[in-house]
Amino acid sequence: MDNATFTAELDAHRRYLLRVAHLQLRDADLAEDVVQETLVAALSAQAGFTGKSSVKTWLTGILKHKIVDAIRQKQRQPIIQASFDDETDLDDFDPLFKDNGGWAAPPADWGDPENALSRQQFFDIMELCLEKLPPNTARVFMMREVMELESDEICKELTITANNLWVILYRARMALRQCLEQNWFAGQGRG
Amino acid sequence: MKSIKHLLGHWLSCKDASRVVSQAQERSLSAFERWRLRMHLAVCDKCTRFERQLQFMREALRRYRS
Numbered sequence: 001m002d003n004a005t006f007t008a009e010l011d012a013h014r015r016y017l018l019r020v021a022h023l024q025l026r027d028a029d030l031a032e033d034v035v036q037e038t039l040v041a042a043l044s045a046q047a048g049f050t051g052k053s054s055v056k057t058w059l060t061g062i063l064k065h066k067i068v069d070a071i072r073q074k075q076r077q078p079i080i081q082a083s084f085d086d087e088t089d090l091d092d093f094d095p096l097f098k099d100n101g102g103w104a105a106p107p108a109d110w111g112d113p114e115n116a117l118s119r120q121q122f123f124d125i126m127e128l129c130l131e132k133l134p135p136n137t138a139r140v141f142m143m144r145e146v147m148e149l150e151s152d153e154i155c156k157e158l159t160i161t162a163n164n165l166w167v168i169l170y171r172a173r174m175a176l177r178q179c180l181e182q183n184w185f186a187g188q189g190r191g
Numbered sequence: 192m193k194s195i196k197h198l199l200g201h202w203l204s205c206k207d208a209s210r211v212v213s214q215a216q217e218r219s220l221s222a223f224e225r226w227r228l229r230m231h232l233a234v235c236d237k238c239t240r241f242e243r244q245l246q247f248m249r250e251a252l253r254r255y256r257s
Contacts, residue, residue, distance in 0.1 A: 020256075053257070054257055056256070056257055057256065057257045060256050060257075094206060096206075097204075097205065097206040100204065101204025101205055101206040101207065102204065102205050102206075103205050103237050106237040106240075107237060107240045107241045107244055109240070110240075110244060110247070113244070113247045114247070114250075116251070117250070117251060117254055122251075123251075123254075123255055126251060126252075126255065144217075145249070145252040146252060146255065146256045148256075151217050151218070162217075162218075165217070166210075166213070166214050166217055166218075169213060169216070169217065170209075170210055170213040170214070173213050173245055173248065174209070174213075176248060177241075177244055177245070177248065180248070
């Protein structure tokens with residue numbers, strides 16, 4: 001890949017990188033900085049790109065380290081920690097379930113969901129659903145499912161217990177599932 | 192009678208089953224947990240559907256990042 005092609009390829013993923021960074025940092029300026037650093041690092045490491053994975057996967061890998069660094073910096077400010085308590089508390093009351101533990105609103109039939117994977121619009125809806133998650137929930141979920149950090153790394157970086165992590169990821173999945181169902185699978189988007 | 196009560200004591204509700212299905216994406220379940228979940232899924236279409244939907248979401252996120 002020549003330089004111009006490579007730079008254009010990097011630029012094409014800019015929007016994706018910004019979204020992913022913003023979901024984890026919830027700070028537009030910081031997200032911008034982290035993405036800038038990622039692109040600069042990618043340019044200077046161009047030779048290191050072997051083409052074994054896609055450019056996007058490779059960039060996601062670089063972004064991961066930049067985000068972990070940014071979170072470490074932020075972690076020194078105590079503000080971030082406080083809101084974790086609200087999001088990790090798995091109350092016995094859960095509006096998704098009846099008192100006897102049965103589904104209050106059972107999962108709907110999604111038909112052949114795989115069809116959605118070829119539609120860009122589906123991924124736009126998924127991004128919107130991720131944006132709607134509470135900040136720490138989104139951060140943890142993105143670290144796990146998009147940055148592919150191991151559970152124990154996430155616990156270490158965010159100083160939370162494994163149990164907190166499971167609760168947060170469970171909440172994130174329940175909310176994302178419901179949001180996709182309401183905004184894609186139940187709507188006309190599916191057709 | 193005692194054995195039925197004993198079995199019911201191990202019976203998962205859908206609420207519990209949904210938590211175990213989610214945790215299975217983070218850690219390996221014990222043999223007992225797997226057995227309990229299988230028993231539940233064998234008779235519960237709703238939770239079976241839920242499990243498939245979580246697997247689909249994982250695949251969607253894999254596509255999203257690559």
